[in-house]
Amino acid sequence: MIIEEMTMGEFEAGLKVTRTILIPFGSVEEHGYHLPLSTDTIQAYEVGKKASRLIPLFVAPPIHYGSCRSTSCHPGTISISTATLKALLKDIVRSLYGQGLRNVIVLTGHAGGSHRMALQDAGEELLHELAELKIAVLTEYDLAAREGRKVIETEGDAHAGEIETSRILHSHPDLVKGTGAREFPNFPVGMLVRNKRKYWPNGVWGDPTKASAVKGKQIEELVVAKIVELTDFMDKFTDD
Known part of the structure; x- marks a missing residue:
């Protein structure tokens, strides 16, 4: 049930079948010279669908949009603050809760440390606020x-x-421009640097x-299967 394609009546009928929703989070972030800026969003949304x-x-x-620190100097990356990200998730979940949803899966295609921590912090705060809420925050890598x-x-x-x-070759081959090249960043251990691109020129890891x-098809199918398992687990889960 893809919410953006549903009518009011279809949404209402859907609530009689399930109270579980998946929210795909991604980013507008460089992915080398060969992949689209929306790569993270595409992956999470495709899995949900x-x-x-x-x-x-x-x-x-x-x-x-997401919080993108390591790639902030690369062309095309549009980052938001962790405070904005937290507030956005909390507002969305509150509204969904008000509509009758109770189980929330936050699946992020972007796995940056600050991004993920902001989503987890928001989820923890919502648990204390919304008595019947069950929420999971995870990346595709986790699954x-x-x-x-x-x-x-x-x-x-x-x-x-x-x-x-x-993944993109499988789901959106027309968006892949060339093959890309092998690269691993060489950030100095423990140091916060201003010119991040100096240590990671082409944005491939x-x-x-x-x-x-x-x-790509095999990996996508693995993640989809894990989402199906998680949905069943959440229906039965209780930590009272």
């Missing part, structure tokens, strides 16, 4: 790390590399040359 074809599940319109590593060849692949290039649409 595919899962909703298998089980009753509301899927909210994706949030295209498919173990099984996905059986598919991926590149050790330490993380951003615009083998994994993400494979991994090896996109090893990507394929077949791998």
Whole structure:
């Protein structure tokens, strides 16, 4: 049940079937010279849509903006503050709760540390505010790390590399411009730097040359399966 495509009546009918919703979070962020700026958003939204074809599940319109620190100097990255990100998630969940939703899956395609922590902090605060809320905050990596590593060849692949290039080759091949090149950043340990691009010139963390649409399909299916499992788990979960 894709909310942006539903009518008021369809939404009302959907609440009789499920009270669970997935909110896809992404970013407008560089992904090398070969992948679109919306790569993170595309991945999370595609997973939600595919899962909703298998089980009753509301899927909210994706949030295209995130907190992007390491890539803030790269062309095309548009970042928001962690405070804005927290407030945005909290407002959205409060509104969904008011509409009758009770189980919220926050799936973020962007896995930056500050971005993820802001979403987790917001979720923790909402738990204390909304008595019947169940909420999960996780990245796609959390869902498919173990099984996905059986598919991926590149050790330490993380951003615009083998994994993400494979995903976009599968779901949106027309948006992939070339093959990209292997790169790993060399940030000085523990140091906060102003000119981040000096230590990460091309914005790739991994090896996109090893990507394929077949791998992308396998990884996407793994994440979708985990979302289906999580949805069932949330229905039964209680921590009272």
